[in-house]
Amino acid sequence: MTTYKLFLLAGDGIGPEVMAEVEKIIRHFASEGVAKFEIEKGLVGGSAYDAHGAAISDADVKRAADADAVMFGAVGGPKWDGVPYDVRPESGLLRLRKDLGLYANLRPAICYPALAAASSLKREVVEGLDIMIVRELTGGVYFGEPKQIIDLGNGQKRAIDTQVYDTYEIERIGRVAFDLAKRRGNKVTSADKRNVMKSGVLWNEVMTALHAREYPDVKLEHQLADALGMQLVRWPKQFDVIVTDNLFGDMLSDVAAMLTGSLGMLPSASLGDADPKTGKRRALYEPVHGSAPDIAGRGMANPIAMIGSFGMALRYSFGLNQAADRLEKAIAEVLAEGLRTADIKSEGSRVVSTAEMGDAIVAELAQQAAESVTDEEN
Known part of the structure; x- marks a missing residue:
């Protein structure tokens, strides 16, 4: 044994x-x-x-x-x-x-049949829900440097948090998501904020290239993180595997958690x-x-x-x-x-x-x- x-x-x-x-x-x-x-x-x-x-x-x-x-x-x-x-x-x-x-x-984020009524959303929206959110956990704004509060004088301070991602960090979390999707519904949704963040531009580029190079048989779609949050409470069952960075993964996974009732x-x-x-x-x-x-x-x-x-x-x-x-x-x-x-x-x-x-x-x-x-x- x-x-x-x-x-x-x-x-x-x-x-x-x-x-x-x-x-x-x-x-x-x-x-x-x-x-x-x-x-x-x-x-x-x-x-x-x-x-x-x-x-x-x-x-x-x-x-x-x-x-x-x-x-x-x-x-x-x-x-x-x-x-x-x-x-x-x-x-x-x-x-x-x-x-x-x-x-x-x-x-x-799984909704047990017996708890469908416990969700704040309608039963038909959450019953049978089975989503996997894959969050990058050791990079991004939670670990980026510099991270500090600076005293500017005259009663003013400046807080700094730094969002940093390298190609390899995005590739390795992407592989985890694609590999999981192949054992589930064969679909990955990648979330970023490429419209306002350079890290989001790189995230999108790397995920797209990784998909084309190693996982062409898995369906990949891209969504802006804020729009994805809206879709999670509108019709969450459209998603299978969601992959995103540390900050957005923290937020989106808590949204998805509450879809199940607790x-x-x-x-x-x-x-x-x-x-x-x-x-x-x-x-x-x-x-x-x-x-x-x-x-x-x-x-x-x-x-x-x-x-x-x-x-x-x-x-x-x-x-x-x-x-x-x-x-x-x-x-x-x-x-x-x-x-x-x-x-x-x-x-x-x-x-x-x-x-x-x-x-x-x-x-x-x-x-x-x-x-x-x-x-x-x-």
Whole structure:
């Protein structure tokens, strides 16, 4: 049986609560003999700052680099609003992305049939929605230099953020998008702001050339990022794979997330280059939602995004596609049975706690396993 090394960084707020539910899923799959999982745990975000004055320690960055996959909860909260900018809780995640070379962020936006009514859009607009947003994660305006605030005197200041992209950065994220599209609906929509930004001009040129050179069999369309945002709320099912830069990917993925009814529902994966010898990618998996300090410790958090993130780890890091399929089916079945956490409750549903939702998904997985044994015996 293959053994996989998992490094868990629960973080702050509801992070530890939703991570606890992932541990239940891990234990269940291990008990079935799907795989063995070696688990290490570390600190990130505000909890790491409290422990040693940094958003993540050098030792934990090394543990993350050595793991087969990193599971990341959430960071931040008002408790740390006054800490210096370079050690704020969010900087721990940024360091992991940079040091591990996690340049490709995959954010699926999937609308489970049972939750179509929870969206703010009409059922027919979102029912059956299945989009994958591929966001470039280690370049662009979040990492470009110079990045500073200059005191100009006379009460005036100037803030500078720099949007920078090189050809290779655009090509590698483009390849991820095209490769994903070939396994899905065979369509890529590339979003930029070439009408007002030079980085957008280059983005468009590189994506067009890459498509012609390496992926002519995949359909490619270009849209301005603001127009794409409008189309996401008008008719999102026109899209399959969307690829865009760091800034626009941050915004558009949150728009797409809310199409499904709740940020608490959606997972994400951040991937690096494949090792040329082993084929393995460094990878970090996290829910799209934040630390939600207002409900932390109250058992109200929705663990599905965190559990779904582990499902993406099963698929993209471990190659356990059947287990990933089973986990997605278990989530859908539990929702179809009417179980809801508070953020997705609806008329006629039964509101459950964070732990109860995790338990229900584990029970559904166990039921699947039992039915499989029965089918084999018959």
